[in-house]
Every structure is written in structure tokens, then in C-alpha cells.
Amino acid sequence: MADFSDASWAKPTGEVVDLIQVPAYLCRQTTVLRAAAETERPVHLKKGQFMSPWNMKNSVRKLEAAGNDQVLLTDRGTFFGYNMLVNDYRNFPIMMETGYPVCFDATHSVQMPTSMGDISGGQREFIPYLVRAAAACGINALFMEVHDDPPNALSDANTVLDIQYLERVLAHAKAAHELRLELLDKWGEDRVHLEN
């Protein structure tokens, strides 16, 4: 998977990836969405930090209008004042109303945008908590960036997870996911108060 930030880069990117990613900041940009759709690859569409979950439907419809209905929507956190993000887990069921699967990006959710002067900081120590909660809430996929030497990672050094912790984080996610499925089986779907 790889993303692109100029519409002209979509075609060559699409030739070498299995999944083409639309960057969160560009999730509304029609030319970028159309270019991603036209690669005919499944599109990994990241919800912008500034976007409401219900407005992602507009971006999805732009992809569909360009002939692509293979979409994975991802929540990577929402702006919470300056230099901070928050995760609103209502976004998962709301974005699922589009009919497409929804993914949680644990790495970028703990980012603190441009908090370190000219680069983004982050609090990777919160990744396990957010992942476990997201899996229990209900997601279709999980996105994480991992590295064997995070301080020296070339990208997102402040948020990548040390690979030594990957197995335990995934084990928690899997267990939370399976418990959720058990509960759904026993109690039925989560959607209550539909009259509201």
C-alpha cells in the first residue's frame, strides 16, 4: 500500500501497489479521489482530521462516480484543538453506514500534529489502549506502522510502534474482536433506539 499527494502520481503508484491510499488531508479533493478511483485498485480512504464521519459519504460517492466501489474507510483521529487529536469511536458505526468496511489507524491517531516545532510528535504509549477499545467497539480492519528502531525511523518516528510490542497488541485486538462477536451473537446487533 502507498499513498500519493499529486493526482498525476496515482497511475504509476497504482501500478505497483495492491491498495492505493488517499491521504487524510486530501480526502475531499475531487481530482485526487478521481485519480485514485481510476487506478482500479481498492482505495484506502483516510478520513481527514478535520472531517466529520458523516461527510465521508461525499468522498465515497466521488469514488463511486469515478467507477470504483472498492473502498476501505479509515479513522486516524480528529482534531481536538491545536496540536492534538482525539478518537471519537462513534465514527466507526457512522462511517459503516456508507456500506463500506472501516479501519482504525492506531499509529496516526496518537499523533500530535506539528507539536515538535516542525514535525509531529506523538504518544505511542496509548496505542494498546486505543486498539483494544477500537476492536471492542467494532472495526473491520486495523492499521499500524511498526519499526524495530522507532527513534530512528525515517517517517513518523514519534508514533510508530516498536515491533517487540506488536504481538501483544494484536493479541488484545483479536481477543476483544472475538468477544464482541460472541456478544453480538448472544444479544443481537448493537443498533438500539433506532427511533431516534
Added chain:
Amino acid sequence: MSISKTDHNVSDVMLPLDKVPVVTPKSLLKETLAEMNQYRLGIASMVDDAGVLLGIFTDGDIRRMLLKDQKPFPALFADDIQDHATINPAMISKDSPLAVAIALMEEKEIWDLPVVDEENHLVGLLHLHPAIKAVMNL
């Protein structure tokens, strides 16, 4: 001014299709409100790709929705109108006598009736004011 029995048909008095709000199931609520506002009518007719009438959305539906739905306005505006429309509404044939149409509006306590052809394609809207005007020879 006089009141007379009318031999008008619905098609004589209805508003034509290009003068009424028409939306499709995936029109956004906000687009629907804009249509209603543009034509200054309290009803939008929802049709499929072939123009067959599927439902309506009215000013009354807006009122009821706002009292019931706790979503913030931006979220409501982004909803598909099919999520809020009344499906299979009352409708009237373009060839029906106007008196029959008015009686139906009286029975249902409504001010607008979508007008359809034999295959339920939307062809116009019967609005109460022109109907009364025709009956009262105004």
C-alpha cells in the same frame, strides 16, 4: 367570486414537473430543502431513475424530524432523503376529476398531492391554492 362545481381535471390545474421540487432517493436532505426553497413549496417528490414516484418529503416531515432526531444539523444535512421520506404516499392520477382530488386532500388533511400517470410516473403536483382558485372561479 363564486363557488361552482368544477369539471376540471387534475391535469388542468396541477403545477407542471418543471415547477415543482423533485429529488432522487440519494439526494441529500440539504439538496432537498434547497429544492423546496427554490420552488417555494412545502413538498418534494422523490422519484427513481425512470421518474416513478417513490415517496415525498414535506415541511411537516422536517418539523417531526427535528423534534425526534438528535443528530447535529451538519449530519442531518448529509443524510439521504430516502432515510426521511414517506414511502408510497397518497397520489392522484392526472386524469382524475379535480373534485375527487380535493376530496382526497380533505380526507388526508394535506395540501399537496403528487400527480402521476398510469404507470405512476410523476407528472406534476396538485397544490391546494390553484385547486381552490379553480373551484372558486377566481
